[in-house]
Amino acid sequence: MDSADGLKGRGLDAAERDVIALGIAIAAIILFIGTGGSALPQAVGALLNGGKAPDLFLTNALLLNIALLIFGWRRYNDLRREIRERFAAEQQARELAERDALTGCLNRRSGPAAIEALRQRLATRGQELVVLMIDLDNFKQINDVHGHKVGDLVLSTIGRRLETALPADSVIVRVGGDEFVCAFAGPQNSLEHIDNRVAAMIAQASRPVLTDNTSVEATVSIGITRSDADRADDNDVTPETLIHRADIAMYHAKKQGRNRAHWFAAEMEDELRYRNELEANIRAAVANDEFVPFYEQQVDIGTGELAGFEMLARWDSPRYGMVSPDIFIPVAEEIDLISELSEKLMRKALLDAVDWDASLTLSVNVSPVQLRDPWFAQKLLQLLVETGFPPARLEIEITESCLHENVSTVRSIVTSLKNQGIRIALDDFGTGYSSLSQLRTLPFDRMKIDRSFVSELATDGRGRELVEAIVSLGKSLALPVTAEGVVSNEILSYLQSLGEMKGQGFLYGEPADVKATRALLASLGLLRSSQDEELAFEELPRVSVG
Structure with a gap:
């Protein structure tokens, strides 16, 4: 018998006992009337007039009736108390079922x-x-x-x-x-x-x-x-x-x-519906490997020579077409898919760039979410081993917001990567919360000036003081500088006047897919044969992921 059946059985037994007790009480009252009507007059007469004593059987029956009446009265009181307690317990159970125990709401x-x-x-x-x-x-x-x-x-x-x-x-x-x-x-x-x-x-x-x-x-x-x-x-x-x-x-x-x-507002529901659809499509896109790397040129502004590329994420969606990272990256971070998405893109980019000329670097942006993972450095080093990409040609870009979130974890990861020869750049400098002490204690190899500051150089020279200050800071810390957002010859000329640095932006061409990038490199004679790549890689120190 399970617990429910047990409770039901106990409830039935209690009801049966109550009915029996009620029957006994009614029978006792009837017998009391009958026996009392005979025995009581005899007892009173014997007491007052010295008459014959009442019959012993009737006397015992009367006493038994009195006992039964007392029993019935006590059981009646017990029943009333039990009903009150049961009602209070039901009220409490209902209250507990309907109310939050902590707040009372x-x-x-x-x-x-x-x-x-x-x-x-x-x-x-x-x-x-x-x-x-x-x-x-x-x-x-x-x-x-x-x-x-x-x-x-x-x-x-x-x-x-x-x-x-x-x-x-x-x-x-x-x-x-x-x-x-x-x-x-x-x-x-x-x-x-x-x-x-x-x-x-x-x-x-x-x-x-x-x-x-x-x-x-x-x-x-x-x-x-x-x-x-x-x-x-x-x-x-x-x-x-x-x-x-x-x-x-x-x-x-x-x-x-x-x-x-x-x-x-009603349009909020449409926005939420679109957001839910976007999340579902991003999950499917990661599973179907729809995200592809594009490459933006990084050029020495003094000589005009190609120095490397920054890998940028694009979503080649069958439904939406080519989607900008500004749309899908924040969503991927919120739904905890950014690490898987980024690792797949980095693997593709490392394989794409493995036969570039040894002078060319590959820059890759890292999400703040990825830098919360204490195993990120090991995962990246494992990718280098699997793809055969030289660590000295890889540059990881970290935004200032990463430093604000957990500087101790970032320091540990950066140190691990630096020990393997990977270079570290501080991206979008001037837009976050980094301090001079962090710049001195964290082993950065490069600073990148945010495009929002560089673009202001073409509009009445606004922002020049800030750009000059960042370049001066980079020189004092012995950190090379890269300027993003170089979109005109006017901006380029001003940056050239500030000294040596790299530049990237639409002036040098829009980001291109792997096919267009390889065509550019082939035209410049900057693609190596697989044999040359193998020999060059053997000369570099091996990466340890232990």
Whole structure:
């Protein structure tokens, strides 16, 4: 017998005992009336007049009836107490099933039904239902820095503050780890009233949370939507639909800088649908090997000689055509596919460049996500071994944002790569958070000036002071410089006046696929035979991946 059957059996036994006890009590009352009617008069007469004593059998029967009545009364009281306790237990179980244990808010299971009940009540009064999706900003960081106990305190405190900021007839639901949904009445055509209330909620929730040892800063981002009785397509809207819309708006609030609110708009759903389709297509594209390397020339601006190429990622999609990395790289990073995508591209690029002239370098950009992987250096070195590409001809480009995220891990990876002869460039210098101390302690081999600064050289000379400062810094640190975005002879002439450096940009040609790149190299006599490549590679130190 399983547990459910066992409970059912025990419940049936208890019911049978209750029926038996009730039957005994009724029988005892009937017998008491019968025996008492005979035995009691005899006992009273014997006591008052000295008459004959009552019959012993009747006396025993009367005493037994009295005992049975006492038993029945006690069992009746036990039944009443048991019913009260059972009702209280059922109430507690229902409360536990419907409430979040930490914050006391409704939970995901009971929240939608409560929101729907509120919507129906408001509809009878001609009012709209406003639904908010509230998410704590950087809550994982709070847990990581202060511990989960403090994180729980922050959640419970924010839950109470939100409840305090809401009208009396409102619903608050904890739908996820750090997500809340609030629903309340909003007067029709009164967006300003709703905005003011939401602003007050943000201010209330964002006050520091005091703990025993410290003060924790917590902010929230809020998405707002409402049921509009004037819209035909909202007459049958469900709580789940409203929560979904508020959730979409909340993510737009986060994109705009967090600690703010954003209203839902219909086009957001189209954007989300496109984003979901894009994610699915990127996953399929990685599996189908649709990403291809393009190559942008890097030229010595003084001599005009070709010095190497930077590998740029392109998506040769059957559906979208040739897609720019500005579109798919951020998405690939968010869905954790950038490492696999990048490794496949690097393998292709290393194989493409293995028979270039020994004077030509290959530059490859590395995502900040990849530099969080402590095994990245070993993976890259393994690619060099598999493709036979000389490490001295490879240059890895790291953006300044990588240094800001985890400088100790980056230092370890950079050191491992440098020990194998790979060169390291600091990409997009001037756009991030690097400091002079990081430039001195990290073994960079090159600095790259961001194209946004170089392009300003052609517009009334703006940005010249910054470019000159970067070039001067590079000279003082003995770091060669590469300028991106060389698109005109005017920019080239100015850069030439600053001294030796490399340049890349549309002035030297647009990025090209492997076929066009090999044709260019062949025309310049910069392709080596496989035999020459093999001999040259044997002269280089072997790469160790152990």
